[in-house]
Amino acid sequence: MFYKHTPVGNRIRYVASDGADLTGQLQQLFDPFKSIFYDSGTSALAAALVAAKRSKQCRKPEVILPAYGCPDLLSAAVFAGVKPILVDLEQNRPWMQIDEIERKANRDTVAIVCVNFLGIPERVEQIRGVAARVNAFVIEDSAQYFPHTRDYDSWKGDLIVLSLGRGKPVNLLGGGVLLARDDAIDTRLPEIEKAMDSAKPKEFRYRLKVLLYNRIISPRLYWILLKVPFLDIGSTVYKPMANIAPLSTATKSLLASNIELYRSDRLDTQRNLSSILDELKIDQDKLIDLPRSCELGEGSKLLRYPLLIAQRERDNLLQVLEEKGLGPSVMYPTTLNRIPNIDDLFAEDSDTYPHATNFSKRIITLPTHNRITPRDFRQFKLLLSYLS
Ligand SMILES: Cc1ncc(COP(=O)(O)O)c(C=O)c1O
Numbered sequence: 233m234f235y236k237h238t239p240v241g242n243r244i245r246y247v248a249s250d251g252a253d254l255t256g257q258l259q260q261l262f263d264p265f266k267s268i269f270y271d272s273g274t275s276a277l278a279a280a281l282v283a284a285k286r287s288k289q290c291r292k293p294e295v296i297l298p299a300y301g302c303p304d305l306l307s308a309a310v311f312a313g314v315k316p317i318l319v320d321l322e323q324n325r326p327w328m329q330i331d332e333i334e335r336k337a338n339r340d341t342v343a344i345v346c347v348n349f350l351g352i353p354e355r356v357e358q359i360r361g362v363a364a365r366v367n368a369f370v371i372e373d374s375a376q377y378f379p380h381t382r383d384y385d386s387w388k389g390d391l392i393v394l395s396l397g398r399g400k401p402v403n404l405l406g407g408g409v410l411l412a413r414d415d416a417i418d419t420r421l422p423e424i425e426k427a428m429d430s431a432k433p434k435e436f437r438y439r440l441k442v443l444l445y446n447r448i449i450s451p452r453l454y455w456i457l458l459k460v461p462f463l464d465i466g467s468t469v470y471k472p473m474a475n476i477a478p479l480s481t482a483t484k485s486l487l488a489s490n491i492e493l494y495r496s497d498r499l500d501t502q503r504n505l506s507s508i509l510d511e512l513k514i515d516q517d518k519l520i521d522l523p524r525s526c527e528l529g530e531g532s533k534l535l536r537y538p539l540l541i542a543q544r545e546r547d548n549l550l551q552v553l554e555e556k557g558l559g560p561s562v563m564y565p566t567t568l569n570r571i572p573n574i575d576d577l578f579a580e581d582s583d584t585y586p587h588a589t590n591f592s593k594r595i596i597t598l599p600t601h602n603r604i605t606p607r608d609f610r611q612f613k614l615l616l617s618y619l620s
Contacts, residue, residue, distance in 0.1 A: 236455035237559030237608070240399045240536055242601050243449070244442045245493045248485035261488055265384065265392070265411035268421065269479035273375040273395025274304040276408030277345075279476055280391045281312035283420040284343035284369040296336060296344040296368075298328045299567045299588035302375070303470040305345060306568055306577065311473040314342060316577065318569055321587040324520055324540055326352055329587075333362050343369040346389060348377040350597065351534035352526045356388035378402050380495060380533040387411070396483065398445070401535055402494050404486055405441055407479045424478050435482040442486075451557060451603060468564050470573050497533075502600040505537045508613045514620040518542070536561060536597035543593045545619060550596060556611055559599035566592050 249257055259267060270276045285293045292315060297305050299318040309316040317336050319328045326349035333344060344363050346354035356372055363370045372389025378401035379386050394400075396407030410421075448457055502523075509521045516525075520540040528534075541549060546562070553560035564571075567588045569578040598612065 234455055235451050236458060236557035237451045237599055237603060238399075238449050238454050238601070239559045239561035239597065239599050240601060241403055241449055242493070242497060243446045244403060244405070244486070245489050246439065246442055246486065247489035248482075249488050251481070251485065254481065254484055257488060258484060261491065262384070262409070262411055265413060266415050266417065268410045268412070268417075269484060270408040270410065270424070271477040271479055272406060273373075273393055273397055273400070273408035274308050274473055275476040276393045276395070276410040277305070277308035277371070277373060277375075278311045278473060279410055279421050279424075280369070280371045280393055281308055281314050281343060282422040283391070283417055284371065285312060285314055286420040287369065288342050288367060290340045290342065292340050293342045294338075294340045296328075296333055296341060297568065298326075298345075298347055299569065299583075299585035300326075300564065300591050301347055301568055302564065303468055303568065303571050304375075305347070305373070306571075306574060307471055307473045310577070311476075315340075316568070317341070318567070318578070318581065318583065318585060318588075320583070320585045321591055323587050324591070325526060326350075326522065326538070326591070327354055327526075328359070330355070330358055330362065333359060337362055337366045337368065339366060341366045341368045343371050345371045345373050347373040348375075350536050350538050351377050351532055352523060352528055352538070353377070353386065353388075360388070375400060375408075376535045378491070378494060378533075380497075380499070380531060382495075386532075390414070391417070396479075396487070399535075401533070402487070402490050404483045404490060405438075405445060407483045407487075409479075422476055424476050434480065438480065438482045449603070455557065470571050497602060499531070499533060501602060501604045502534045502537055504604075504609050505598055505600070505612065508609065508616065509539075512613070512617055512620055514616070518545070518619050519616070534600050537600050538595060538597045540591070540594040541596060541619065546594055546596050549615060549619070552615055553598075556615075558608055558611060558615075559604075561597045563595050563597065564592060 294317050295314045296317050319332045346356045360370050370389045372392045375395035392411040394409040396404040522538040567585045
């Protein structure tokens with residue numbers, strides 16, 4: 233009870249870049265992409281959708297999204313004024329069904345959003361072919377993935393969305409980046425509300441938040457945070473977006489040092505989990521090791537380790553892992569058309585998205601951060617062995 237891992241997240245390094253030419257330094261960080269910085273990943277996605285909408289004049293702009301995903305995808309679509317059109321997943325995979333994308337893409341489709349699921353990429357190249365036929369943008373939502381080396385070729389979209397939020401690969405407690413291959417995107421992006429950002433007190437508050445965060449993620453302290461009911465840690469709900477704002481200078485100045493920190497992080501935890509699963513040799517009908525089933529490359533970094541397990545066993549496993557403080561998570565509880573408080577967004581949609589629904593009931597993730605100890609690994613091995 234007094235030991236709880238966070239499902240995700242390493243420490244934040246408070247080493248600020250020299251303020252003299254911050255803009256130039258940041259552009260270099262993502263070279264050859266053009267980079268635009270926002271207050272959140274949701275804002276970056278909304279900006280990408282506005283740009284896609286402005287690039288293709290149509291009466292009723294639509295965006296294609298996976299039926300299982302983060303509710304922020306809907307917040308961004310609603311804010312940008314594009315209608316979300318959902319596509320079911322492949323069976324037991326985090327990928328959209330490409331033939332369903334083909335069926336649903338039409339002349340009103342301004343963008344197809346390909347979501348990288350915890351480090352497992354969508355099949356962007358294939359989807360690009362469908363997008364080209366209807367002249368739509370491919371937006372790669374990489375909120376849950378950041379390349380572990382400076383190999384930006386792993387991003388394949390026209391536009392790439394990054395999140396710097398809590399629980400994301402490069403975590404600065406909030407922020408988003410939009411990367412574009414084409415400089416001309418500038419003329420189509422929405423105007424951003426220039427927040428008054430020079431004030432020192434803001435920087436001081438941010439510094440304090442980072443300090444607190446770095447302390448609280450320790451398993452000996454994190455349990456206290458989980459006891460505070462109004463914080464509702466870990467819940468995913470639909471939050472309408474109010475505006476698009478720029479990223480604060482205080483956050484921007486930490487980006488380079490935290491990307492470096494992320495790259496220096498070893499992949500030991502995910503490799504150990506993968507070895508445990510190899511040793512246990514659990515049948516595919518009892519447990520699907522998603523990174524393995526999706527043939528994820530050895531050097532790809534996972535934000536969390538995702539598994540699919542029959543719902544009842546998954547719920548039991550979740551309960552014991554939680555009791556032991558081992559940081560499991562079951563992500564989003566339902567498909568995007570069924571989340572509460574979205575009014576009549578899907579009133580005309582009678583699809584049931586059976587594979588996405590099944591996925592939502594069977595997914596469980598294990599932490600891949602570097603605070604997992606040898607004792608924790610022994611517990612994982614023991615608890616997973618009951619599934620075989
Ligand atoms: C796939 C995906 N897209 C977008 C977002 C939104 O990012 P942010 O929390 O920075 O607004 C998230 C956040 O969880 C996400 O998982």
